[in-house]
Amino acid sequence: MSLELWLGVIVAALGTYLLRLLPLLWMQRHLKRRDGEAEVDALPKWLVVLGPMMIAAVLGVSLVPRTSDPEGWLATVVGLGVTLVVWRKTRSLGWPVVGGVLTFGAVVIVARVII
Amino acid sequence: MADTDMPPPSSGWLTGVREAVPLLGGYLPVAVSFGLISTQAGFSTVETLAISALIYAGASQFLFVGMIASGSPLWLTVALTLLINVRHVVYAPNIAPWLPKSRWWPWLMHGMTDQIFALAHSRLPQLPAARRVGWFFGAALLAWLSWIAGSLLGAAAGEWLTRRWPLLGEVMPFALPALFLVLLVPRITSRRWALALGVSIVAALLCTLTGLTNIGIPLAAACGAFCFYLVRLPAAAGTGGGKRR
Incomplete structure (x- = not known):
């Protein structure tokens, strides 16, 4: 990699880091000015709504299976269903994910044998 | 920033590591793919690792090596890399009310990915303030190291891995939608x-x-x-x- 390309990597890295850092510094100053308010109340309302929407969007993006065939989509739907059921039973973070991934894998394998 | 009243980030870090483990299912296969594509595009293993460690933003890294390999101007490559990463600007303000004073936060912001944000947005409010720095440190560090390790694996043995276990790369990424669903349902x-x-x-x-x-x-x-x-x-x-x- 040439020196020019290394510089490109460093500028991209620094820029990405600042995109993550600067909004935090801005928000911390904003919160300092509104010291004493409850945590959620100190946030601008649009930000309170946007946070969960971003998580929902990341979920939507990650829903598309690596192999986007009927078996992959079937496994996604069944896997999500099992994830939900395990979450309702355990209310934990890890077990629903383990159950979902195992189910997803099993459905993909079985569906490809059958279909 | 004064942080004399805060405990060291070791407090709670193990919980952060444990709770970030599901992220590995999504990180490792994508990082392996990146390592493989990066070396195929002409980058060395060290250069691939540097990109993963420093830029640390999945989609933009693929774009970066792809554009460089196709001979795009460097300024345009950097500009588009940053454009993809602009979405990160809303993450830190969203969790800022739950970040207790600590000199560690500016450094830890390097680890603020889509997935860490989703996890932190759900978990930080539930944790005692004294454990939040440690929790974030543990979760972000595990995710960052797994991304680097996956890139190394992909650069060194990506082709062999994808030939040997093709199904693994297809099944493991389901950990991400499963995790996001669990984070979202209570909302x-x-x-x-x-x-x-x-x-x-x-x-x-x-x-x-x-x-x-x-x-x-x-x-x-x-x-x-x-x-x-x-x-x-x-x-x-x-x-x-x-x-x-």
């Missing part, structure tokens, strides 16, 4: 939230299916937020904030 506290979150999910899904993955996240989130303000259903009590649970 459905009213029909209004359900509708808005549903709109956001479907919009992001459609964007991805039409090849607009990167713009898809902010665009879909904006659609969901717009829906939230537009539709006023009864029992719209949910606030989306962390005090709910």
